[in-house]
Amino acid sequence: MAIKKVFVIGAGTMGNGIAQVSAQAGYDVTMSDIKDEFIQKGMAAIEKSLDRMVKKEIIQESEKTAIVARIKTTTDNKDAKDADMVIEAAPEILDLKKNIFKQLDGICRPDAILATNTSSLPIGEIAAATAKPERVIGIHFMNPVPVMKGVEVIPARQTSAETLEASKEYVKKIGKEPCEARDYAGFIVSRLVDALMNEAFWCVMDGNKPEEVDKAVKLCLNHPMGPLELCDLAGADVVLHGLETMYEEFGERLMPAPLLKNMVRSGDLGRKTGRGFYDHTQK
Ligand SMILES: NC(=O)c1ccc[n+]([C@@H]2O[C@H](COP(=O)([O-])OP(=O)(O)OC[C@H]3O[C@@H](n4cnc5c(N)ncnc54)[C@H](O)[C@@H]3O)[C@@H](O)[C@H]2O)c1
Missing domain, CATH: 3.40.50.720 (NAD(P)-binding Rossmann-like Domain)
Incomplete structure (x- = not known):
């Protein structure tokens, strides 16, 4: 047609x-x-x-x-x-x-x-x-x-x-x-980006500095934006909601990192609340 x-x-x-x-x-x-x-x-x-x-x-x-x-x-x-x-x-x-x-x-x-x-x-x-x-x-x-x-x-x-x-x-x-893409939660793009962000949260929990994680992803993987910068831009609450959907579909391997839940509970949602992985109050 x-x-x-x-x-x-x-x-x-x-x-x-x-x-x-x-x-x-x-x-x-x-x-x-x-x-x-x-x-x-x-x-x-x-x-x-x-x-x-x-x-x-x-x-x-x-x-x-x-x-x-x-x-x-x-x-x-x-x-x-x-x-x-x-x-x-x-x-x-x-x-x-x-x-x-x-x-x-x-x-x-x-x-x-x-x-x-x-x-x-x-x-x-x-x-x-x-x-x-x-x-x-x-x-x-x-x-x-x-x-x-x-x-x-x-x-x-x-x-x-x-x-x-x-x-x-x-x-x-x-x-x-x-x-x-196949019809499973997050298709290809949201699923992969959520997995990357989630692993970045675990990296921070393991003691890595957010700015070093983002720098490594941008300079070593050639991504235009780091996963933690992206989380601050999208909003930690939005990212958590997406990951919870993936967790329901795929189980443990896409379980939201405790740090993300902690940040959402504390209101550290990123740019929209002024604080996330970075301080946005001065910009
Ligand atoms: N914003 C993004 O980055 C992005 C990226 C990819 C996909 N999406 C998806 O695209 C969709 C739209 O997202 P958005 O960011 O443009 O939302 P938006 O809130 O900017 O726009 C949605 C619009 O739909 C209108 N609307 C609601 N009910 C309607 C109806 N019955 N008939 C006609 N219009 C109606 C609303 O008034 C609103 O203006 C969502 O499913 C979202 O998940 C968003």
């Missing part, structure tokens, strides 16, 4: 990025949210991102105008009725996503692909909430969407080969590279 119309649910951090890259690739895009103010904020983020591209001479002003013109907005998900592909980027709450997919069942054409941008929730369970689970798939973009090249594509057990192929085609058409 040729995909022409893409409907993005949610105009937040991920949704507006997905709408932007889809419009850049020439798709007719509709971006929805529950309130007009969220849509305005999403459109402003798209304009700002495109302005940066104009400034860097990656695109011209006329292209920016054409890209923005390809994005329609709505507060009614019923407007997904003629979409070829829906990409849901609503908050990471399983019941909310299942309800959205159930609702889409009654709205979308029977051959439309229904994708979720979840970072960790089970695609199979979201698919099971619909009458046509074979057309449901995970398409997990990375943040910031316009910058990151890799996109995880996660077929559930129920997903058809056609849905998988069409989804990979879409990812390639927007200039990104699909990485096919």
